[in-house]
Amino acid sequence: MELIRLLLAVSILVFSVSPAFAVCVRPGEPFECVGTDCDITPGIENGQQHDIVPTENRLRVRAVDGALTADESYAELYALVIEPERDMHVRANADVRFSGFLNGFGGGGDVFGEVEIRVIIRDLETDAMVAAETIAERNHNGGIGDNGIQFFENFFGPPFARDVPANDDDGAILESGGSYGIGISARVRARGNAINPGEADYFSAGNGVFLSALRVVTKPTDGDPMFVDSDGDGLPNLWETEGVTDCDGNVLLGLHTFGADPDRKDLFVEIDWMEDREPRAESLAALRAAFLAAPDDAGGTDTGEGITIWLDTGTLDDGGGVLVGDNLGGGNEISTDTIPDPSGEFIPPLGQLPPLVFDSDIDGDGREDFYEVKSANFDLVRLGIFRYMISAVPRNEDENQYPIGQGEIGGDDTVLYTFLPGALMHELGHNLGLRHGGSDSVNCKPNYVSVMNYTMWQGIKRRSLLDGQAQDVDNDGALEAQIIDFSPARTTTGRSRAPIFSDDEGLDEGALDETRELDEGDSDNLTIFFNEAGEPRDLALDAQPDWDDDGVPGETVSADVNATDTIGDCDTDSIVELAGHDDWDIVQLRPILDGISEELEVNQTGSTPLPENEMPGGDAFDDFNEALNTVDLSVTKVATPDLVMAGQEVTYTISVANAGPNSASEVIVTDTFDDLVTPVDLPDLCTATGSEVTCQMDVIAPGSSRDLILTGRVSPRVPCGRGDVVTLENEVSVSNGDWDDIASADNLATASSDALCLRFEYAAKFICGDGSGDAEIPAVPGAYETIVNVHNFQSREIPFFKKLALAFPPREQAAGEILPIGIDRLGTDEALKADCDDLRERLFDRASPDSSFFEGYLVVQTPRRLDVDAVYTAGLPGGVNSIHVEEVTERDLRTKLSIEKRSDIFEFPLPEAISSQFNLYVVLYTVDVFNGGVAAENVVINDRVSLGLIGPVAGFLGVPEEPFEIPPGASRDPIQSTVFPPAAEFSVTLPELAADEGAQIRFWAVVFTYASGDSEATSAILANRAEVTAQGPDTSGADNTIEIFDVLDP
């Protein structure tokens, strides 16, 4: 006790500090030191017992009292003493740990020991405290605990990291010419009596307060002429032209080399990512587009253009060498070494990294996890210049508390759990000072058209997919009828209205006027409101709303139009006036010196804690999307013409209607063509896979419909069989993406048309018009007329097709156009004519000079024989000089296939011992087909060999896959075989068999028979049937099949 009093007597003194290591700092220049790298300077000390141990970054204080008075000790330690080159804002952050004890007997009443530890900024010229934040504050009053009255308590502080000043938008202001010490302080206080002296000891043994690390960031003050910011983006011109420099002019951050422009608003964002959470190039592109299109005066300064956003994802590429974002040397995958380990309280799902949420400190080291990762992956010089974003693992899959992400309002940090473009813009919007209601946090307001609104964070719905502004908002590589934007959202003619209705007038839920559009000038954007049941309804901004969703227009109603329990944050359940908002007008481009190791209450209004936590409940948006996109589509379809010639086109007109209740924004039409029809001239947004055509249609508003026209060309050779026509089937289905349909029975429609079979052709020479004899019209002067008569002598109606193959025009020696005329029908004994006037009227505009003279062939194609004759007249105007009647030659356009087949059977001798019962046959089959007609396409030869067993005989039949001879270019299906009954079958397909050509196939069959020993008349019959078919009609089917039978009788 005596020793203690002696120490107290000698240590009461006060002195000021003369800094030994003052550092010049220019605004923008950061400072950081760790452990023994820090140059420690002693600061103010007073009280009983205190000192500094510079080599240990350690500050020691101790106080003892035995006289019922309060004794104390105080000391400061600086890790940085700076002399600002200019007035500047500064924020500091210190990592501190401490250990000591408070001892005494207070009986539960008086406090006998206290300790207070702070992070401080001290003005060394005036000794004034510029800023101080408490790290720890402990006291001990000898309370009665579980183990009785306590005389002694240790306080070993966990590591702490604390920003100073905290909760201040820009940090403390240090003046040029001054000298400031930045570090820590400790104060201890003791009170006791002679018997039980109080003691506060952060001095003895290894105790004390330790400064582990110090970080300091600085920025210019507003109005500093050295740091003028012309474009209002928060980046001084000096930085955008020369980079961020220190007092010696050394470049610390080369913004000018990145592409910053002092006359254009630049917004820098560094994006780091956790494993498997790489940023998506599509999202970055969508975000860039939205910011480039920002209003010229966004953020308050009119630069005549939008905002250039720089998205630093470092060297991340798409796997093919193309950078995902801008490589400014910052973005990187976050090493697991820099991610805090989870404590026992939180175990992430197997295989997942611990999540990064604000305000969590998984490893209990006093530094919030997000900032701990940030400090290890984000260069301190970027603070206050770059926003920082981490694409992170969500909290967990089952209980995703923040399904989108988190963003500090008015701060500079965001964490994203989904890298969709809307999420990116939404969270970044928080950084720019926006809330879920714009300037307020009232969510889901229909008069707030912005990605900040929960109903639109995925994208603002549009009336059309094809307006040139649609964006890919879900990273699927295709455009959606949506955009990402702040309010006022862009339109094809400018911008939407914001605020809606005005600065002074919101949307009064108590008196909603259904005759008043939200923005009569916006014909592009949709908003979303909720009906009484909380179901979402989309609404075109220029349409008159049906706020109570009762189908009755023109009312004035009261309705809670932003309330739903589907999205928790929108469950307002109140009738109020909803304020609109102009986001772009107030976006805060100027970055803020936000927290270094902790989230700070840094925002422009200073009232709302940060960050803006997103809506709880991972499934909520799924339910919302399902409700918003479930509509009632229906489809109808018409095929024209109903009778089409082979080789000609058939048109399908598909009408899709939407009965609501919301717009159908993802309409997918799937049309399956007949195998004989090939899709041609696909419209935009359509793709074909084989005979299936898939089209994305434009948005269909509720109560309206859209048409889609698809065209197909009928195969020139249709398999007709015995009929005159072949029916072409077509089926179409429609869906709104993958969403359910309210009544899906009408989502399918079919249409059919008949294709006319082509068996006979008549090509009649045709000449019409006045010959001039000159170079323009190469015919002797005179009038030429042609009439082609067609007569049906058949006993039933015959349809037939006509077309005109022009030889003139053109005048030069080149093929002219082929002009389809159409399909006509003739009943028995009926006749019709085609003459010059008829063709002029049907094929040419009569006024066209090109149609005054033409010649070529009128081609009649028909499934049945007809009489076709041509009558030619020629003469001078007013009279006929000659007339000639000609029967037009008939051409048979059918194939004339025939098939022949032979077998060569070899009964192979077996040894006598078994030959009475076993027989082995090897059969060589040769199949010949011949085509005596026109060229045949898709010629198929089907062959089946089977073994018939007569009597008590068993048998085996096989056809080897090889050797097997087929013609060059042909293909063969695998052989299909059965053991019992023994049989084998296959098909060979020839793409084409020319006129008067044949083809041959040869193959083996192996037959093994067994007859029971006591049988008498036993045998087997080897049957073979071969058939040849082609796609077009054949003159006769009688010779297209052959059957041969071979009796295998031992």
Added chain:
Amino acid sequence: MPRFSPNARLTLLAVIVAFGPALPGHAQTTYTSEACAGLATPMVGKLAEAQSRLEKLNGDENAQEQQSRLLSELLSDGDTQKAISTILKCLAGEGR
């Protein structure tokens, strides 16, 4: 390598392919029973062995089908396959 028929029972034929890949140009002229006689001798043992199994099935219901299936199994035997392939080679004019 041999190519296999879809029916596993017909693997015999694939083996034939391996040994006798050619079709006879003119089967009638290349084949003589005398020339190829005796080539089935290696099959005799298997056939004789199968004979009793086949006869046991006589009179059974579906005897014809059961016997046919037994024949199919018999022909998948390696020795039998080899013998038949030799026969086919002979028929194709090779190895007489």
